[in-house]
Amino acid sequence: MSSDTSKFHKSKQSAAVLKHAVINSYVTPFASKTGSTSKGNRVAFIDGYAGPGRYEDGTEGSGAMLLRKANELTALNRKVECHFVENDAATVARLRDVASAEGGDVKYTITDDDISTRLPNLLDEVKDIPLFVYLDPCGLPIPLDEVASIFKRPSGHGTPATEVLINLTAGLRRFAGMLYSEKAIGNSLKRLDEAFGGDWWRDVWLDKCPTKEGSEDQKMLAELAVVEGYAERLRQQASGAGTWIIDVKPRVDLKPIYYLVFASRHPDGLVTFGDATSMGLELWRKHNAEQAAEDTLFSVAADWEDDWKSEEKKLKDQWIGILAARLTSELAKGKPFRIFDRADEILGADLAGLVRTMHLRAAVKEVLAAKKTTTDPKGVRDIYKLLLMPA
Structure with a gap:
């Protein structure tokens, strides 16, 4: 055929x-x-x-x-x-x-x-x-x-x-x-x-x-x-x-x-x-940054990877901040929960597919440092199923 x-x-x-x-x-x-x-x-x-x-x-x-x-x-x-x-x-x-x-x-x-x-x-x-x-x-x-x-x-x-x-x-x-x-x-x-x-x-x-x-x-x-x-x-x-x-x-x-x-x-x-x-979206953003650099002056294009890494860090920090705020809001309700069971509230339509385990883990650490939870994510493999306890 x-x-x-x-x-x-x-x-x-x-x-x-x-x-x-x-x-x-x-x-x-x-x-x-x-x-x-x-x-x-x-x-x-x-x-x-x-x-x-x-x-x-x-x-x-x-x-x-x-x-x-x-x-x-x-x-x-x-x-x-x-x-x-x-x-x-x-x-x-x-x-x-x-x-x-x-x-x-x-x-x-x-x-x-x-x-x-x-x-x-x-x-x-x-x-x-x-x-x-x-x-x-x-x-x-x-x-x-x-x-x-x-x-x-x-x-x-x-x-x-x-x-x-x-x-x-x-x-x-x-x-x-x-x-x-x-x-x-x-x-x-x-x-x-x-x-x-x-x-x-x-x-x-x-x-x-x-x-x-x-x-x-x-x-x-x-x-x-x-x-x-x-x-x-x-x-x-x-x-x-x-x-x-x-x-x-x-x-x-x-x-x-x-x-x-x-x-x-x-x-x-x-x-x-x-x-x-x-992870796929991260590689895709890197590909687009490299492609865009090829269309610019050589002196600018040479710095494309450093610029991309800088932008990725900004995104990461922004996402972790949003996740930490949403986790804090859920914890304020006074009941323990798992991220997997509150995916709509924590990830939302805006972050679903953009963030991954590393971002969620960092957000839980921020919430722990702020004394909003007593749950420590250290050593936990499946962050989505970790039971988060209000402080």
Whole structure:
């Protein structure tokens, strides 16, 4: 099977830097933890829209990254197997070359097919081991029902972990624009209905952006509302899964070009992914700072890394201050609590995904120093589940 996706694999753009940085930060703790108790220490990665493995400029794509991670994890006695699916013949050939050169002793499969066709068999092959599925289509994703089917595995204590990361909204605005047309475009809209699990998204979009002449802010609100609706339906169909939503931008000052939706049925998975997102965003900001420096005078560009580190410190101090204030407010209510149970109050929509364990730990230390709590976070591994006691 084939389709022309060649234009997407020339070089890694800023948005791709972010999503790959998040994956790079996430898959090692995922495989390390879940593989410690799995059968034969096995863990599976499925990359449903695998691409060529590496971009034409040599930088890592998801394929090369997952193979590298699988090789690194052998040092921890984790047997990670990678299953790649890609439906463009020329791209598959490039991926096979990358895997042959870099796969080492990792067990991997490469299938020239559509992920919708291949997914049921893959799920059967890895049914008894922890699974991370990455779905990064160039166009519309597979239907929501098929994404939800990934979670039709045993759940609960002692069962293999199941986690999914999906790139959403590619082409959403183009399809949404058809809602304002009088032409017969029902079949095109039905494609998005299928991907999103029904036509519910149409009313959601029109509620936020009722006319074709809607402002950019209205379109962004409509887009986010549809993504949130998708995540809600995935949670419902995935038997108790929680979700993260990450907006992916070319630069901080630009609008999102797509969203990543992560789903897991385990609290540890959600916490770990939140930390991975924070680390990924830090690397993304560094990449953008370096790119911006390349467009400036040499004397200024030479100092870009020092300037970036200075800005990162300002962000860190600001975030810790906000977290400490919110922790203090919760402690003032006079009852002990865990951060995990008060995530909305402590992290909020503004800091979720930006901060991670190191920032929360520093904030708890500040609150302890201010004598607002008697709880010392020293030596505590899981800061989210630490019970904070009012002073």
